[in-house]
Amino acid sequence: MHRLSFDRPRRRAAPSGGPLIASGRPDARTKLDGSAVFGADLDVPGMWWAALVPSPVAHGRLRSVDLSPARALEGVVAIGAADLAALLPGATGDPDRPIFPTDTVVYRNQPVAAVAAPTRELARRAARAVRVEVDPLPVISDLEQVFPDWPGSNAESSPYVAAHVRAREGDLDAIFQGAETVVRETYRTSSVHQVALEPHACLAEVKDGKWRVRTCTQTPFGTREDVASLLGVPEESVVVEGTWVGGGFGGKGAALLEPYALLLAKATGRPVRLALGYREEFLLGRTTLPSVIRMETAVTGGRIVGRRVRLLLDVGTSLPGRDFATGYSIGFLLGPYRTPAFEVEGYAVRTNKPAFGPHRAPFAPQCVFVLESHLDHVAREAGLDPLEFRAAHLWKEGDTTPLGQAVGPFGLVTAFELARATAAQWRADAGPDSGVGVAVGFWSTGTGAGGEVRLRLSPTDLTVVQGEREIGSGSVLAGIASVAARSLELPRERVSVAYEDTSSAPFDSGVFGSRTTAALGRAVQAASLTLLEEIGKRLGGSGPVHLAVRAGEIVAEQGSTRRPIRELCSDSERSAGGIVASGRHYGTSGTIDERKVEAGTFYPYTDFTGAAHAAQVTVDRATGTVRVTRYAAFHDVGTVIDPMTAPAQVEGGIVMGLGTALTEEALWSEDGRLLNAGLLDYRIPTLGEVPPIQVTFVEGFAGAGPFGAKGLGEPPMIPVPAAVALAVRDATGAHVTELPLSSERVARALKLL
Amino acid sequence: MPPFDFVTPSSVDAAIAELRTGAPGEVTVLAGGTDVMFDLDGGKSAPRRVVSLRRLPWRTVDWNGPVLTVGSTLPLRSLERDPELPRQHPGLLQAIRAVGSVQLRHRATLGGNLGRAAPASDLIPVLLALDAEVDVVGPTGARSLSVDQFIRGARSTALASGELIRSVRFPEPRPSAYLWQRVRPANDISQIAVAAAYSPSDHRWRLAVGGIPPRASRVPEAEEMLGTAAPTEAATRAAAERAARHLTIVTDRRASEEYRRHLVETLVERAVRAVMVSRPELR
């Protein structure tokens, strides 16, 4: 029986390393010399180019899709709904998600056909040549069209409602009646895109009975499952090979282009490349959509006595029953605050846009902006100190969430106190148009989804064999390697992470939900135990086994016995690369109290990951322009697994959050057209807008990952819009109830117009 | 995009001759090309022939006494890095820096920017405030016209068939400032921009507002109110208000009408003050 020894870190807060952290990214060289191959770089002899044929309207009855003008162009192969039966004999795809619509188109640019040709130009020409005839139907372009007021009873049976959730505790009407102060507000948030710099791209080939696709995906196995389901073919017949990924942020977690590319590969008998241009990235992107949120809070004696939360979330063409966003997000409109009585209700409203898809910390930054701004406002209206008010309600370990889940180790209060102290210092030397805001948020490490790894121990090195590509955060190449090194007490330099495609890699759920280091790390720990046990058997003794490096090679030690791995390997193991051991993490999560749930699905948390941020801004009182001048982030991470990539995630997440806070907004017209589908008119932060950022990690409040680690990919983004909004209020008194805080919105809140 | 011919004439005469080989719209001139690319991509333009000006001898900067003459195909970045520019034409330098990015400015040109006459051009307001002149050559010879005469409207200029912009001339150095309001400070297009300049020779102010379709324009009534030399706070504010009221502004997705008017007022005031701060004799 072997136990892994590891530090239980003492509770401490430490700023992250100085200006230069020792280089540790194994992928640096290949990305710096241009040799890293991304999805759009795939290029094989005989490759053909593909293009999608878009629907010209956002809603309409499809009368005909005439492929003949495309097919008339020499060399072009075109496919539409009528060709699927021949391409997929005997297959029944997903009836709710047809590859090509046959009856109605439901969002603008929805692919209604696809073409392939030997050159890019010809493919483009062919796609434009296809004649699509649609009888337009009325377009639902925003949720206020569906529900100008809050939905009445029976609204959940409306065809425009994809999901309805409701939960409650206590008699809110009575509580509100008797309260000292009741504050009611309405907030609005905008649609934002992931804007990974790399557009979606893939290369497909159908060979030897296998549907093979190489693609820049965050979830090779998820993509495999999705493709198999959409095409109606067995999963084992689909092979997904991931390339380097130029940013995912949730937008590359499901199949998008692969089914079309594969069908064209089958139709042409050739390798087919399908890649989106950047405009198409925006037009077809599945991402965060707008919302309207109503918050009502009752306060008596300085304490929250009741809260009512109402969420209307635009989910585009999300299918009924397949929406998770509403039930999951609504938790971020409640926590991390103790709430004795509450009522939450959310509607996922269908409009004619591509379906709502996950962004980084999907919809949580928006929810936290609303919650923090609201509670700050409530405190002011009740004559209370806004920071004290929030502090008095923050969850601690042992509290219960509104939905009845016990709060596990949670460092938010510690992080909050640090942020508050920093804010106080900054406020002390701030100028006249300057303000500081403090905002908190929480997240849950995505270890509810499972995965497996294989460890291969050679005489000199350890390789972690697994099925995910590095998408940028370092969680795969650095995070998992660190866990393996620590678990087996080997130097980091001797550990590497290898990728295999879905035909041979062990299964993993995907790189999302801040789960990778934690979930695959747990799998690594399990595999490490198995490996040490196996080695122990070979050593023949009893007692714990340790690995060490002696005279340049890896040895196993048990008591006074020491043998090099070289000697412990069998011949076949030696030629296969070493001793192999597998380990799994089975997805686990907490439970909620279903008695409080009246409708829909709510989601429990796996752990409680806290974040507290302080933002200092200067506001131009004449134009409403907000400039963020200083930023500090305090993150409850359990344990820092990799000291280089961890602060980098925080910096990156914060800057992405600044975009959501200040400049990012996808604008839709009444006829369902995305008006600013490009990087000029959809503005992500540039180098010149970034403030100095101070990162501090709070360790010791254990999370679901190895060594008590908590996921860090998403939390850094969550408090940002709230921190900025509260800083703007602190600077000017302007209370903005919409995201983003554009200069015009701030100007209006300042009553300049 | 339908195929086109690409020619690189090595003399001005040859270039002019190329322009006359097709009907309007059939021949496109390429200076830096950064704007032309969009038209080609978007299908807005489907020329039969593209005439590159890269071999013409117009990548020049000439300081001759007070007069600055900039060749029309000089990359903006070259002008940006001219050591004399900050002192002689600070507003022009600010405007150039507002255009795109360094990479873009390695190709974008004054001639191209003028020829495009985009409503949100960052250069045209300053050119107006500096009373710049456009030197044009064509089949009937050379002529010059003010930038104000040259820009007719949105994407419309006074260039006749076969004509090319040869250079842009700035008659005198002026204390000047270019201020803008955008969503983000880099790589963006202005919602509103104001160029202010003071002429040391006629002692009058120039104010030009950009970012409002169809084109940037001077605001003579507001200029009048600034008087000759250093206007008072009150006069500056009055001029700013006047400029804000006078212009025809509509709401679009970048900004509403009221916000734009408010910005005009704010930026006119600030631009005038910036000019005065830069020149003590004006205070």
Next chain:
Amino acid sequence: MTPTSLALTVNGKPRAVEDVPASERLLDTVRWRLGLKGTKEGCRSGDCGACTVLVDGVSMLSCLTLTHEVEGTSLTTIEGMADDPVGREVQNAFERAGALQCGYCTPGFVVALAGLLRERGRSATVDELLSDLGGNLCRCTGYLSIARAVALLRPEAP
């Protein structure tokens, strides 16, 4: 008439490219005819900088440049950075500072910065260099590690 064969020097080596249509972008010539995939296709509208190359040492957006426009010039892409002392310095600084995550914007930044260092010389301050990098977008790093890499290149001129 449009020449059928274009002469270029690419990363120090003479290359002739045949039958390039006049409408072809330098980005596509570099990636698909010359097979140099290190230069990335991002926005294709001149707003992200991922396609930055050096033409006679000067940084340009290859997505907005017609290949015929650069006939006869010397082209340097990310693949050529290792052969250039300034390019190597930039790559090393990025590696030491961990100034990359997904890596998609990285070639554009390296080439743009190498071009800038040559253009502005040793006297440019870190702030000036960072200001001149405003045309390169990054979505992963939040730019601070990139700023640290630039600072490594200018220790004497903060």
